[in-house]
Amino acid sequence: MTLTGSLPTGGLAAVEAEIRRACREARRERTSVNLVAVSKTFEADAIQPVIDAGQRLFGENRVQEARGKWPALIAAQPGIELHLIGPLQSNKAKEAVALFDAIHSVDRPSLCDALAKEITAQQKRPQLFVQINTGEEPQKAGIAPGEADDFLARCRDHWGLGISGLMCIPPVDEAPAPHFALTAKIAARNGLTQLSMGMSADFAVAIQFGATHVRVGSAIFGHR
Numbered sequence: 250m251t252l253t254g255s256l257p258t259g260g261l262a263a264v265e266a267e268i269r270r271a272c273r274e275a276r277r278e279r280t281s282v283n284l285v286a287v288s289k290t291f292e293a294d295a296i297q298p299v300i301d302a303g304q305r306l307f308g309e310n311r312v313q314e315a316r317g318k319w320p321a322l323i324a325a326q327p328g329i330e331l332h333l334i335g336p337l338q339s340n341k342a343k344e345a346v347a348l349f350d351a352i353h354s355v356d357r358p359s360l361c362d363a364l365a366k367e368i369t370a371q372q373k374r375p376q377l378f379v380q381i382n383t384g385e386e387p388q389k390a391g392i393a394p395g396e397a398d399d400f401l402a403r404c405r406d407h408w409g410l411g412i413s414g415l416m417c418i419p420p421v422d423e424a425p426a427p428h429f430a431l432t433a434k435i436a437a438r439n440g441l442t443q444l445s446m447g448m449s450a451d452f453a454v455a456i457q458f459g460a461t462h463v464r465v466g467s468a469i470f471g472h473r
């Protein structure tokens with residue numbers, strides 16, 4: 250184990266080094282990749298050292314859990330940015346728009362209805378990503394690749410939602426690269442510049458395929 254590996258933020262340092270390596274290899278600027286530190290299931294005392302190490306962008310997958318721990322952390326440290334990366338129930342859209350700076354999981358018309366209403370009511374503009382179910386897995390959220398262009402057009406024309414980019418979670422038992430490539434291709438043909446893809450096991454590959462937001466949990470915080 251390296252020296253940094255024994256520090257509480259050794260995971261963060263190792264992930265940062267790997268992001269830099271992947272950026273060099275892909276001839277991309279380090280600043281073109283946002284590291285979303287996924288703190289789900291971890292308590293404030295595990296998150297604080299990562300904040301102290303300079304990390305400001307965090308991801309949570311449940312509204313309720315985030316509401317319990319983040320308001321105090323945000324109050325104590327200006328400049329924290331919080332992203333919702335997990336599925337969002339329409340009846341939690343109000344809380345989600347109030348708490349999160351970005352929502353990575355826009356995946357169905359009823360949620361678009363709820364988000365459009367809350368964005369107007371709260372005068373907030375969270376960054377929005379449409380989740381693409383690239384593996385067309387029945388148990389997984391997201392828009393099927395073949396329906397993505399229509400859905401994105403409806404987001405714009407019907408709901409007036411400004412979509413920044415796309416998100417995907419490749420099937421666990423498949424090589425991620427084709428899923429990242431497909432997501433990037435759908436984004437490009439729809440004029441979207443942001444790509445939320447890549448987790449602990451595959452964020453370097455995702456950077457190769459153009460990820461602008463890598464969502465990394467266990468490699469930073471340890472096993473859940």
Ligand SMILES: *Cc1c(COP(=O)(O)O)cnc(C)c1O
Binds near residue numbers: 289334450465467
């Ligand atoms: C938990 C989670 C992650 C982070 O996963 P790790 O493998 O721990 O890096 C990324 N994206 C989503 C949607 C998640 O729910």
